Amino acid sequence: MARRRHRERRPQRGDAEIAQLPWRRLVNPYRPIEVLDEVAIERIHLASLDVLENLGIEILSERALDVLATAGAEVDRASGRVRFDRALVMESVAKAPGEFTLHARNPERDVVLGGNHINFCPVGSPPNVTDLDRGRRPGNFADFCDLLRLGQSLNVLHFFGGYPVEPVDLPTATRHLDCYHAFITLTDRVWHPYALSRERIEDGIEMICIARGIDRARLAREPGLITVVNTNSPLRLDGPMADGLMAMAEAGQAVVVTPFTLSGAMSPVTLAGALTQQNGEALAGIALTQIVNPGAPAIYGGFTSNVDMKTGAPAFGTPEYTRAALAGGQLARRYGLPYRSSNANAANLVDAQAAYESQMSLWGAVMGHANMVLHAAGWLEGGLTASFEKMVIDADMLQMMAEFLTPIEVNDETIAIEAMRDVGPGGHFFGTAHTLARYEGAFYAPMISDWRNFETWSEDGALTATQRANTLWKRLLADYQPPPIDPGIDEALKAYVARRKEQVATKAA
């Protein structure tokens, strides 16, 4: 099986198969790295409850304020400030499930969030998109669709946790309808409606029910949507996000509450302070999901990083980021909540910096036992740009992680003393029976890494990893096959989108 080709030419369907690991659910069998001891975790826990009780959170949604006042929170209507009694927070958060399944249109793509499960999701929400051929450009629907096709083609990506790029060429008011239709038809995986209003969530719910041929009651029992709600740190939850969060929770769909706590800017300059604030904001949002609908699936999101104190520029994949990602996992486990982290970097192109900052993030996410790694493939420039080349380089890195998470098999066959006896001192294992029986699939075969010697690699064009990635994503897109969908269902989806677009137009007129 030829792995890759390096000559510059137009990739075509029918090229030799691209070596990928099969799609599978991943579990982290190793103990997480703990960067905080139990005393420190309890201090941060108690301090964040102090913050919620005494400082409170500003929530810019009347409906959320109503719900929280009824639940017993102290609500200041004038300012929108909500102060949460610590018992209310802890009792609410305790109702969230520790583990749940999200159901895809294709049941083989169902995913589990919680415990030691780990899921990788492509980049979410960048306003720009880039590749080596066409350069950096604003997000658009054609690239949105190609990134979905690429995500669908990469087996190591478990579900979509956001728009892979924002299609700014589509009208704002109806953009989500086209995006949801693309998610449902170009992929067969769990996907992400935007929690920017109740309406956008309602459309997502209607469309997934059509796609799966189920009603809302069954969707509530077998959730299939997941959305990320960012707090507007410090200590504020915007109205559309709060409304979207409540709409999702009411329908029993999964909400990831992720405070945007960049240390030194939106949170204290000290990591302990940033983590305390992250913890308070995350708990407040998750408490709201449970007050709305006890038992609704919710995820603790950690995104604490730091800024460059000289320029204010956000930084990712820093040592502060890695420690915060690991600490975030400890905090989420403190409450028995599933955990979300990210594969982030601040590089402006796909170079060594992009790779080492990504790795620093990824190790924090994986060894922090994140159940959902958002932005796992394709994120560049601190999230401002989706990169086609980074998408496939990240996929190779994620496959390496998946293999790293496969325990070493230790038994008489693998210890292989007989093979050592066969080969003897100074011999070679290439031709021995033990090797011949196992050489296929013995080791991870990369999609991007080039291990040929310098001379061979030079003669074949001396391509960088990023140039090889350019060839690979084009081959993957050329090979892409849409997952099958019942034509009647697609008709119904199209009819729904058309009807809703008309309604929006009428409303605007």
Added chain:
Amino acid sequence: MARRRHRERRPQRGDAEIAQLPWRRLVNPYRPIEVLDEVAIERIHLASLDVLENLGIEILSERALDVLATAGAEVDRASGRVRFDRALVMESVAKAPGEFTLHARNPERDVVLGGNHINFCPVGSPPNVTDLDRGRRPGNFADFCDLLRLGQSLNVLHFFGGYPVEPVDLPTATRHLDCYHAFITLTDRVWHPYALSRERIEDGIEMICIARGIDRARLAREPGLITVVNTNSPLRLDGPMADGLMAMAEAGQAVVVTPFTLSGAMSPVTLAGALTQQNGEALAGIALTQIVNPGAPAIYGGFTSNVDMKTGAPAFGTPEYTRAALAGGQLARRYGLPYRSSNANAANLVDAQAAYESQMSLWGAVMGHANMVLHAAGWLEGGLTASFEKMVIDADMLQMMAEFLTPIEVNDETIAIEAMRDVGPGGHFFGTAHTLARYEGAFYAPMISDWRNFETWSEDGALTATQRANTLWKRLLADYQPPPIDPGIDEALKAYVARRKEQVATKAA
């Protein structure tokens, strides 16, 4: 403090200071990642004792065979095969110290090996050298000296664990004399004589005694030399290496025994087999050091990686490599021995592949609690080439690791509830008193990473991390100051080198 400059120009002394962390000893405060359970560790342990007892190791040194026969090993003189009774192995290995100090010419650069200490060493032994300006070329003494200067300039590098490049322009028989003199005068750190014969080790011992103004008895009490002995896997120890190992052990200097167990080539295609063979070979070498001189400092070296089974090309920084590095740490700790691992990759240039493979290696080394990370900076092409740009990019990655290993401080000051109260919902922490008191040094300031936005970065030349690294190493070399040395000592060293060169010439004539 300006961090870096991107304009192309000749770097000059007097440029703004380069932001580096100070030189300091590092300790890993986190629990190591364990990829094997205790049962698996014991199986590998027992299997490797089986290998030593039943298959044995070929040792191509008469003197080593004498010593081992006297100690009670079963020696076959015709084949050089040595079979070790398991009690002999375990009793010998138990005599090696679990932790020891290596003494540098400058006592501030003394290093501790063992426990949770971690030390980073530049690349050792590549035959080639490369940089963006001059391209790839055979190793030579001018580059050897520049790489020493660069290593000396980088605070995160603790000592030299090998020649940073092989100076093939110097005559083989006396090359080591020039190299040792360069180590002693261009750096003030612990360094590495080549264990390729007893003579080369003896020269190293004489020269370090002159450099430190001490005698051999004191050198034995306060060791300052460290050498790496690779077994010629499978199951063979070459003569010059065995003789060098014994010369080092006799003098009480540190020996790192590192089997070269590339899975699928020099060891079984299964990781458990490769680790069993690694363990057997490492224990045999370490047993020999202790039989020669009980209590001599010795280090368990792990270098298990895999080859590409399609081409036979060695691969590094693979998921197999990472797991083997972590398992190697578990095995070393099983015997209470200090552990050595590496920062390796198989890329042909300093691109994303070089960075992500390095990170995969580095996480294995760091979280495997390696006490010595060889090749930590500058390794490229599976060790065939030393790269000036990789040297400083790695140094940035190592500094990130050093910061990652610094625990998060959690107390009332760092939790900073008052700062959150000051700032309030929707506010900004840039100007608050808590930030102003701490912003300097709050976060890691990188040497290579560029966090400026896309537009600013583009206007400033759109340089890659590797291009920025090119500027940085030239600035570091321009700023380099040799560490002070007593002129009388340098005279004595020069005289020693001259005398020995004459002796070698006479002997050759």
